Amino acid sequence: MPPPVAAPTALEQELLRLAGQVPDPELPMISLAELGVLRGIRVTGPGRVQVELTPTWTGCPAMDAMASDITGVLHGAGMAEVAVRTVLSPAWSTDAISAEGRRKLAEAGVAPPRPQTFGGPAGSAPVPVDLAIRCPHCGSTDTRLLSRFSSTACKSLRRCESCREPFDHFKEV
Known part of the structure; x- marks a missing residue:
């Protein structure tokens, strides 16, 4: 049985907050915390920290x-x-993106990823969900895939058939 994980100290919580505010280099409208890639911070000694x-x-x-x-922010x-x-x-999935991160993606014109599963009643297995991709410009679900890849591997290029605007869609993982 693994040893119990100690609750984060006040310093670790502050360092996690600071590191979490770092913008994603490819999607600068959202932070690493909102993207869900920052897993943890542990102070390992005076002036020493490990980031996951x-x-x-x-x-x-x-x-x-x-x-x-992150290193620059924590050095500061x-x-x-x-x-x-x-x-x-555990592997990252798009379900790790926070509600605020999804809102910011849409506000910047990037359709956020759709939820992968819907958690049913307590104790039940997740149910796969197939939702339409909503245009971040006009809200229509009448959208079409133009290319499986866009400016980064994590996004596809789509076009809204209602407003005719192209947009990126953050692919689900």
Whole structure:
């Protein structure tokens, strides 16, 4: 049985808050906390901290930028040594994006990912959900896939058939 995890200290909570405010390098309208990739922070000694970060996609090219940005913020908060560790389990999914992150994506013209599952009654298994992709410009669900890939691997390019505007859609994982 693994040892119990200690509750985060006030310093760890503050460092987590600061690191969580770092904007995603590919989607700067949302923070790493809102994206759900910042898994935890642990102070390992005086001026030393370990950060756990989970990539959104295997081989995500933004991981180095995220680690660098977090390191800069935590150095600014007095941490002399910052170690950023990649954590792959549990795997990240788009369900980790917060409601605020989804709102900010849509506000910036990026259709947020659809929920992957609907949690039924307590104790029941999740039920897969197939929802239409809503246009972030006019709200129509009459949208069409133009390309499976857009400016980044995590987004597809779509067009709204109602307002005719193209838009990115953050793909579900």
